[in-house]
Amino acid sequence: MSQQGKRPLNVLQKAINKEVSVRLKMDLEYRGRMSNVDPYMNVILVDATEYSGGNPSANYGKVVIRGNNVLFVKISSNFQI
Amino acid sequence: MSQQGKRPLNVLQKAINKEVSVRLKMDLEYRGRMSNVDPYMNVILVDATEYSGGNPSANYGKVVIRGNNVLFVKISSNFQI
Amino acid sequence: MSQQGKRPLNVLQKAINKEVSVRLKMDLEYRGRMSNVDPYMNVILVDATEYSGGNPSANYGKVVIRGNNVLFVKISSNFQI
Amino acid sequence: MSQQGKRPLNVLQKAINKEVSVRLKMDLEYRGRMSNVDPYMNVILVDATEYSGGNPSANYGKVVIRGNNVLFVKISSNFQI
Amino acid sequence: MSQQGKRPLNVLQKAINKEVSVRLKMDLEYRGRMSNVDPYMNVILVDATEYSGGNPSANYGKVVIRGNNVLFVKISSNFQI
Amino acid sequence: MSQQGKRPLNVLQKAINKEVSVRLKMDLEYRGRMSNVDPYMNVILVDATEYSGGNPSANYGKVVIRGNNVLFVKISSNFQI
Amino acid sequence: MSQQGKRPLNVLQKAINKEVSVRLKMDLEYRGRMSNVDPYMNVILVDATEYSGGNPSANYGKVVIRGNNVLFVKISSNFQI
Numbered sequence: 001m002s003q004q005g006k007r008p009l010n011v012l013q014k015a016i017n018k019e020v021s022v023r024l025k026m027d028l029e030y031r032g033r034m035s036n037v038d039p040y041m042n043v044i045l046v047d048a049t050e051y052s053g054g055n056p057s058a059n060y061g062k063v064v065i066r067g068n069n070v071l072f073v074k075i076s077s078n079f080q081i
Numbered sequence: 082m083s084q085q086g087k088r089p090l091n092v093l094q095k096a097i098n099k100e101v102s103v104r105l106k107m108d109l110e111y112r113g114r115m116s117n118v119d120p121y122m123n124v125i126l127v128d129a130t131e132y133s134g135g136n137p138s139a140n141y142g143k144v145v146i147r148g149n150n151v152l153f154v155k156i157s158s159n160f161q162i
Numbered sequence: 163m164s165q166q167g168k169r170p171l172n173v174l175q176k177a178i179n180k181e182v183s184v185r186l187k188m189d190l191e192y193r194g195r196m197s198n199v200d201p202y203m204n205v206i207l208v209d210a211t212e213y214s215g216g217n218p219s220a221n222y223g224k225v226v227i228r229g230n231n232v233l234f235v236k237i238s239s240n241f242q243i
Numbered sequence: 244m245s246q247q248g249k250r251p252l253n254v255l256q257k258a259i260n261k262e263v264s265v266r267l268k269m270d271l272e273y274r275g276r277m278s279n280v281d282p283y284m285n286v287i288l289v290d291a292t293e294y295s296g297g298n299p300s301a302n303y304g305k306v307v308i309r310g311n312n313v314l315f316v317k318i319s320s321n322f323q324i
Numbered sequence: 325m326s327q328q329g330k331r332p333l334n335v336l337q338k339a340i341n342k343e344v345s346v347r348l349k350m351d352l353e354y355r356g357r358m359s360n361v362d363p364y365m366n367v368i369l370v371d372a373t374e375y376s377g378g379n380p381s382a383n384y385g386k387v388v389i390r391g392n393n394v395l396f397v398k399i400s401s402n403f404q405i
Numbered sequence: 406m407s408q409q410g411k412r413p414l415n416v417l418q419k420a421i422n423k424e425v426s427v428r429l430k431m432d433l434e435y436r437g438r439m440s441n442v443d444p445y446m447n448v449i450l451v452d453a454t455e456y457s458g459g460n461p462s463a464n465y466g467k468v469v470i471r472g473n474n475v476l477f478v479k480i481s482s483n484f485q486i
Numbered sequence: 487m488s489q490q491g492k493r494p495l496n497v498l499q500k501a502i503n504k505e506v507s508v509r510l511k512m513d514l515e516y517r518g519r520m521s522n523v524d525p526y527m528n529v530i531l532v533d534a535t536e537y538s539g540g541n542p543s544a545n546y547g548k549v550v551i552r553g554n555n556v557l558f559v560k561i562s563s564n565f566q567i
Binding site for chain 5: 305
């Protein structure tokens with residue numbers, strides 16, 4: 001616990017190919033495998049599901065999310081990171 | 082799955098001439114062929130259809146979408162990418 | 163279709179003197195002849211009509227629209243581009 | 244019509260000392276003589292009238308409007324430009 | 325009238341120590357003596373009164389207003405400028 | 406009164422260790438001792454009280470406020486500045 | 487009290503591995519251990535709990551919060567800093 005952690009953008013890089021949940025500003029959430037992310041937090045999700053108001057509302061293969069509207073990226077604790 | 086994916090902006094470049102769906106901040110969505118995109122995510126769609134609240138609301142030939150209002154770009158899994 | 167298209171800002175430059183429709187963030191739309199545009203998407207419209215909620219609400223000779231509030235610029239398919 | 248027009252910021256510079264109407268994001272509009280403008284679209288209006296919801300709501304001598312909240316500047320066709 | 329006016333930020337500099345009214349985005353207005361202003365439109369008001377919805381709602385000695393939320397600065401015509 | 410005042414960011418620096426009130430965009434206000442501030446208006450408050458809608462809603466020891474959401478910083482006239 | 491405090495971003499760095507509460511713009515709050523933070527205020531929280539409208543609404547292992555939506559970071563006075 002006294003050890004210094006990794007920088008936020010490095011943590012995101014290390015989560016590539018993990019399952020993540022990306023929350024956008026308008027109460028939209030996207031869950032899927034993060035196939036890549038850049039320092040601006042532009043994210044590529046594959047096998048993605050959209051959640052609107054907490055309910056799944058759409059599925060699609062690949063989505064490129066623009067970083068400036070990202071509130072946060074959750075990395076599931078069910079996956080080894 | 083352990084292989085590193087492509088960077089987000091490269092994925093968009095590779096989707097040029099594919100059918101995409103571009104979601105903007107105000108619950109507006111535009112579907113059409115992405116004839117080009119730049120690193121700022123300014124997008125040109127041709128043969129575009131506007132969806133407002135999920136319903137098609139307008140058709141037009143060519144639209145230039147300003148990148149800073151883009152939430153995300155979906156790339157249909159029905160197309161080879 | 164396999165040919166690379168033009169970059170978004172070049173497409174706008176080529177639409178100078180064409181009829182366009184410029185949509186702003188607040189459900190405002192301006193139609194007229196685009197007498198010029200710069201890389202920031204600042205646009206000059208002449209013989210412009212304002213549409214608010216889909217209905218024409220005002221006419222005026224010349225308007226300079228600030229680029230950062232532009233959602234998109236539609237270029238009518240009725241014009242050769 | 245095939246002639247290239249002037250760049251947007253130059254058009255604004257040429258409208259100095261003309262009557263203009265400046266629309267801001269919050270449905271506020273200011274009409275008056277534009278005594279100056281800079282490339283950021285910061286505008287000085289003199290003998291200005293504020294319109295809120297389309298009705299005149301206040302008069303004042305001189306106002307400096309910050310460019311980043313400007314939606315557009317209308318230049319009246321009643322004036323030679 | 326054919327004379328070129330002063331640039332917007334210079335006009336603000338010249339209004340230092342005058343009574344001004346600063347309008348912010350959230351229908352808040354602050355009136356007082358502008359003891360200083362910088363190019364970002366950060367403003368210092370002294371002997372300031374807050375107006376909310378047009379009514380005075382608070383008084384305080386000194387307030388530093390962050391420029392990016394300023395809509396405009398009115399300079400009263402009752403003062404020589 | 407003809408003397409030039411201090412620049413806004415300098416005034417904030419001089420108010421370090423004074424009691425201030427920091428207003429954020431969402432009708433939130435924080436009062437406490439400003440233990441530091443940087444040029445971006447990131448502020449550290451200690452012994453801080455949160456006011457929401459004008460009423461105290463929470464107390465806490467130390468809060469780091471991000472500058473870009475600051476509307477203004479009031480400096481109480483009860484303190485020598 | 488006359489001693490100069492630490493700069494805001496340094497205070498955040500010193501709070502690494504402490505329990506913090508991060509408030510975002512949309513009335514969302516995240517509490518957990520801040521395993522890292524960068525100068526843009528991108529924050530990593532671990533063992534995080536989401537509070538929406540004041541009530542806990544979700545738990546998750548690790549979340550990367552994008553700095554530009556952070557209103558403030560509270561550092562609990564129950565922890566030595």
